[in-house]
Amino acid sequence: MYAILDIETTGGQYNEEGITEIAIYKFDGHEIVDQFISLVNPEKTIQPFVVKLTGINNAMLHSAPKFYEVAKRIIEITEDCVIVAHNAQFDYRILRTEFSRLGYDFQRKNLCTVELSKKLIPEQPSYSLGKLVRALGIPMADRHRASGDALATVKLFKMLLAKDLEKEIVKSFIKTEVEKGLAPKLLDIVSGLPSTTGIYYVHKENGDLIYIGKSRNIKKRVNQHFTNGSTKSKKIQLEVFDVTYEETGSELIALLKEAEEIKVNKPKYNRSLKKTIFPWSLYLEKGTEGYLSLKMQKTDARKKELASFASHAEAQSALFKITDNYRLCQKINSLEAVKTHCFPFELNQCNGACIGKESPEEYNRRVEDFFENNEYQNQNMIIIDRGRNIQERSAVLIENGTFKGYAFFDLNYQVNNIEILKNIIIPMDSNRDSKNIILSYLRKKKVFKTLSF
Incomplete structure (x- = not known):
C-alpha cells in the first residue's frame, strides 16, 4: 500500500516552514482506496512568492485546522504504507519536522517519483512535476495545489509501476510486509485478486518472484494454482507468500508482458520460453520450376519464418486461407499431394501454376503481395485495444516494423500525437517471440482498431 502525498508550505528558512495544505491519496497499486485533503493553519505568515505561486493566502487559513x-x-492514512512523493525528501522532511514539534517520531518508508522517473523514463528534458506529466500526456489540474499535484503524482506513479519490468518497487514493498511477520493464507490471497485480464506475480517470503502468469481471469487462474495437485502447483502452494498483479485489459499486452517478464525475472517455476512457444511456422522456398512456395514446417530458429503458429492445425488452417485469398496453388504449397493439377484448378480457383499454365513471374507476384500485406515489417502502426477500464484504451506501438512497447491512454491526443505516445510508451524488446505474439493475436482476435502513421 502506498500513501501518495503533496504538501504546500509557507516557505521560509530551512526547517522553519509550516504546512499550508496537505493531500494524501492511499493507493493499492491499482486504484485510490482512501484520501485526505485539507488546508492547514501554519500559525505563521506565508511568504509573498508562495502566495503568488499557490494562490493560498493567510486569510484563507484563519479557520483551517x-x-x-x-x-x-x-498517521492513520499512512499506517503500513510506503510514502510516495515527487521530491519525497522535501515532503517527508516537512512531515517529520511537524510531528517532531508535537513530540512524535513519525517514520515511514518512502519513494521519490523524481528518482524513479530518472531511472525508468530516462532522457526527459525536465523532471519537474508539471513538465514531466505534460510530456507524458497526463492531465493535470490545480498546479501548485496539494490535491492537483498529488493526483498527478498518483497517475505518474501508476505509469512507473508498469514500466518497472523487474518489479523492484513491488518487491521492496513485499519485503516491508515480511518484516512485520505477516503470512496471509491462500484463501486471503485469492480474495484480494480481481477477475480481470492481466499478469500475476507469485512471490515467496523475501519478495523474490517464483512464478509469472497471464490470464483473462486472474482470480480464477491463481485459484487453480492453489487447488491443483500437480508437482509444480504443490511447490507454489508451499512457497507462496503473496500474489501481486497488474491489470492490462488487453490480452495482447498480457501475452507480451508474460513473455518478456519471464525472460527478465527468470522465475524458477516458469519454463523458459523456448522456440516451441510457436512450434509450427511458414517458410518461403523457391522450387526447381521457379515458383515460390509457402511451406508449413516445424519452427527452426536458424531460419526466418513468415508467420508462426501454436499448433499444426492452426498453421494448416492459415495456409489454406492464404492460398485461397491470394489464388495460390495447393499443390505448390504442399497442401495437396497430386501428380497433375490441384483440385481448386477444376473450380477455377487456381490459375494453373501446378501444371505450368501460369508463369512463375505472375504467380510469384501474388506470393510477394501476401508477404507485403501480412508482415508488419517496415510498417508504422498502432494497435488500439481494450484498456483497464471502460474509459481507457491500450496502444501497442510498431515503428519501422519494430515493436516498441505499449501504453494506456484515456485522451485521444495522447495516441494521435506520436511524440506524446512515445513518452508514455512502456518499452519492450522486439524479438521473434513478440513479433509472433502480435501477428498471431491479429490473426485470431478482433482489436478495437489499428492506426497507421
Missing part, C-alpha cells in the same frame, strides 16, 4: 488537529488522520 492546525497541524495537531489533523496529525492523527495523517
